[in-house]
Amino acid sequence: MDKAKAYSAAGATTPLALDTIPRRAVTDRDVKIEILFCGICHSDLHTVRNEWSSVMETVYPCVPGHEIVGRVTAVGAAVSRHEVGDLVGVGCLVDSDHTCPACRADMEQFCPGAVFTYNGPDRHLGGVTYGGYSESVVVDEAFVLRVPANLDLAGVAPLLCAGITTYSPLRHWKVGPGKKVGVVGLGGLGHMGVKFARAFGAHVVVFTTSPEKAKDALRLGAHEVVNSRDADAMAKHAFSFDFILDTVSADHDVNAYIGLLSLDGNLTLVGAPEKPLPVSSFALLFGRKSVSGSLIGGIAETQEMLDFCGEHGITADVEVIPIQQVNEAYERMLRSDVKYRFCIDMASLKNA
Ligand code: NAP
Ligand code: ZN
Numbered sequence: 001m002d003k004a005k006a007y008s009a010a011g012a013t014t015p016l017a018l019d020t021i022p023r024r025a026v027t028d029r030d031v032k033i034e035i036l037f038c039g040i041c042h043s044d045l046h047t048v049r050n051e052w053s054s055v056m057e058t059v060y061p062c063v064p065g066h067e068i069v070g071r072v073t074a075v076g077a078a079v080s081r082h083e084v085g086d087l088v089g090v091g092c093l094v095d096s097d098h099t100c101p102a103c104r105a106d107m108e109q110f111c112p113g114a115v116f117t118y119n120g121p122d123r124h125l126g127g128v129t130y131g132g133y134s135e136s137v138v139v140d141e142a143f144v145l146r147v148p149a150n151l152d153l154a155g156v157a158p159l160l161c162a163g164i165t166t167y168s169p170l171r172h173w174k175v176g177p178g179k180k181v182g183v184v185g186l187g188g189l190g191h192m193g194v195k196f197a198r199a200f201g202a203h204v205v206v207f208t209t210s211p212e213k214a215k216d217a218l219r220l221g222a223h224e225v226v227n228s229r230d231a232d233a234m235a236k237h238a239f240s241f242d243f244i245l246d247t248v249s250a251d252h253d254v255n256a257y258i259g260l261l262s263l264d265g266n267l268t269l270v271g272a273p274e275k276p277l278p279v280s281s282f283a284l285l286f287g288r289k290s291v292s293g294s295l296i297g298g299i300a301e302t303q304e305m306l307d308f309c310g311e312h313g314i315t316a317d318v319e320v321i322p323i324q325q326v327n328e329a330y331e332r333m334l335r336s337d338v339k340y341r342f343c344i345d346m347a348s349l350k351n352a
Helices: 042-048 153-160 162-172 188-199 211-220 231-235 281-285 299-312 323-334
Strands: 002-008 017-023 030-039 068-075 087-090 093-095 136-140 180-184 203-208 224-227 241-246 261-269 290-293 318-322 341-345
Touching: 002 136, 017 136, 030 087, 030 153, 042 323, 068 136, 068 153, 087 153, 093 136, 153 162, 153 188, 153 299, 153 318, 153 341, 162 188, 162 241, 162 299, 180 188, 188 203, 188 211, 188 241, 203 211, 211 224, 224 231, 318 323, 323 341
Parallel strands: 180 203, 180 241, 203 224, 241 261, 261 290, 318 341
Antiparallel strands: 002 017, 030 068, 030 136, 030 341, 068 087
């Protein structure tokens, strides 16, 4: 067993601080990765503050981080997909049972035995898994992704969660030419949703509570921007959307968006606010509309997304920070002041 420097939270109200965590010795199937960049997802904040306790209680100390890119420093004897020196990524999943129907359908995220990158049951060391706010990680090669060589690494890290979480539902709901698509919330997930929906050829409309983001929304690929607090601006889009992707991290009125869907339209929630959102059945009845959820994506689809990004030159817009600024970044994320993903330069942990 090795030790690694990390940033952890000791409790739900405790700021993240320097810590030392165990990392397992490399087994036959493992890849050891020196972490170069790790994105900051709003899920990290929800978990650190135990906001999802009704679904999964946070175990402390908690080391978040599931948007990992790094360089392979060691491989186990049976590893065939990766070599020492390769640039690789790790997202939200580090293990699954490989045998259930979901795994056989390449949807490991829905495996009953799926192990998340942090706050999941660690089958090797006991306790819970520790994420990417750390200098290194050891992961089964089946959950290690290839990173396209032509992309900026800091901008690649957020693809491992924000990227796949938006790519997957946009593909599933066949977003493309001739479709009018809404993206609600222009944060980490939302800005990737805009880039993908545009790249897939749809007409893209951003809904934001931050009108000052309008110019950025257009630059990122939106055709139109709507201030979601302006009832008249919202009403102009009534019954007109094929698909809406809702990325909002906090309490908000989903019925306002269901009203904008056209016949058989779908609203997919990827945002995971702490409290349940009331859905009006009447909003759904008139137009046979549906509301769905979507959870990250499987490993094969995550690789497909990374390859798509390589071909189309797509990365996240990142504000790179040293790890010492992580607590401040959380506060800014809560104020919707993120343009459009914080990404930790893990070199800052070396001398911490
Ligand atoms: P983020 O960067 O903080 O973005 C969230 C955006 O939502 C904000 O930038 C803001 O956009 C909008 N927003 C925030 N508070 C709001 C409010 N009270 N009312 C209306 N809009 C509000 O967060 P993120 O990392 O993109 O994550 C978004 C959510 O997705 C989180 O709940 C996260 O846990 C969840 N998530 C789910 C999955 C999955 O697999 N389903 C994966 C990753 C993350 P504007 O300023 O434009 O209004
Ligand atoms: Zn995430």
